[in-house]
Amino acid sequence: MFRGIFSKDPLALESIGYLVYDGTSPDPQALLYASAPERPGREHARFATLNVAGRTWTLHLYALPRFYSAHGSRLPLLVLVVGALVSALVFQVLLANHRYALLQARLLAQAQAATAEAQEAVRTRDEVLAIVSHDLRNPVGSILLSVRLLARRVPETDDAGHRAIAGIQRAAEGMRVLIGDLLDLVRIDTGRLVVEPRPCPLQEAARDAVDVIAPIAAARGIHLAVDLPADPLRVLCDRERVQQVFSNLIGNAVKFTQTGGSVTVRAEGLPDRVRVSVADTGPGLTAAERERVFDRFWQADKSRKGGTGLGLFIVKAIVTAHGGDVTVQSEPGKGATFSFTLPRAP
Ligand SMILES: Nc1ncnc2c1ncn2[C@@H]1O[C@H](COP(=O)(O)OP(=O)(O)OP(=O)(O)O)[C@@H](O)[C@H]1O
Ligand SMILES: [Mg+2]
Numbered sequence: 599m600f601r602g603i604f605s606k607d608p609l610a611l612e613s614i615g616y617l618v619y620d621g622t623s624p625d626p627q628a629l630l631y632a633s634a635p636e637r638p639g640r641e642h643a644r645f646a647t648l649n650v651a652g653r654t655w656t657l658h659l660y661a662l663p664r665f666y667s668a669h670g671s672r673l674p675l676l677v678l679v680v681g682a683l684v685s686a687l688v689f690q691v692l693l694a695n696h697r698y699a700l701l702q703a704r705l706l707a708q709a710q711a712a713t714a715e716a717q718e719a720v721r722t723r724d725e726v727l728a729i730v731s732h733d734l735r736n737p738v739g740s741i742l743l744s745v746r747l748l749a750r751r752v753p754e755t756d757d758a759g760h761r762a763i764a765g766i767q768r769a770a771e772g773m774r775v776l777i778g779d780l781l782d783l784v785r786i787d788t789g790r791l792v793v794e795p796r797p798c799p800l801q802e803a804a805r806d807a808v809d810v811i812a813p814i815a816a817a818r819g820i821h822l823a824v825d826l827p828a829d830p831l832r833v834l835c836d837r838e839r840v841q842q843v844f845s846n847l848i849g850n851a852v853k854f855t856q857t858g859g860s861v862t863v864r865a866e867g868l869p870d871r872v873r874v875s876v877a878d879t880g881p882g883l884t885a886a887e888r889e890r891v892f893d894r895f896w897q898a899d900k901s902r903k904g905g906t907g908l909g910l911f912i913v914k915a916i917v918t919a920h921g922g923d924v925t926v927q928s929e930p931g932k933g934a935t936f937s938f939t940l941p942r943a944p
Pocket of ligand 1: 882898905
């Protein structure tokens, strides 16, 4: 730009120029830029101090004596002033661009560092979680086994003994489920939740789960109804994983429904898939709660009854891995119906 303005006057090109200093004085140590290698004297010079983006710069504009002796009029001064203004403008634009690029680079570097740090933290958490969960699983398994053996040895008349054993069993079983859920969480987060769908009758996976939960429902005075078609509904399913889905959904329904309420498990065959629903007469969910119900660790404040808030997050991951989907229909005070689909076996 500077050269463009003075290109019509070759003498001006070599005898007019500018220097930029960092700070408020033209200190040679602080020289940032010189338009020509030649250093001018202080005569025929104009100094300007600029404050750009919080930093002070000194602009030194000059015309060498040979420029004046060639022109000998006020014109050179005018040219010098115009040149100075244009140069200052160009300088400001260049500086602003430069600072913007620097800022962007700094922000990008900060964002990259934060992402790397977050990824490292997640990896460490996953590793710790996996090691701890894995190492806890075996001792908890031994406790459960030993307690079962102990239960057989305690005389039937010893009520207090059996109550204590039942308490240990409940606590250990809770730990077993929690460890399993934490391991599943790590698997989901690291993309290692593998399902192996094979053709199997849906009723079998459902019954396995119902058999475990029926005594709990009965103890809590909740009517558990299972309304499945007599003909086998053959679906593509990883039986253990689908049983886990049933356990979570029926377990939730029983857990959150008040005594005297009911829970109904149904299934219907559609042309290419099977839809299963678990309906209850519990407290139901608001629209805002329905939005969050499948989030990890989410629990409605009003209905905290133990657990970690991982059940439905895992349910969703398992059903999705099967190529199905899971939904919830509910109104506050009118119960909740959780439904999921599985592809039919060919
Ligand atoms: N059938 C239901 N009726 C009313 N609220 C429910 C029902 N099922 C789930 N919820 C709400 O959704 C939350 C999340 O359910 P989720 O199964 O993920 O966790 P949890 O049952 O609290 O704990 P976890 O399953 O890990 O033992 C529950 O805490 C509860 O607030
Ligand atoms: Mg649950």
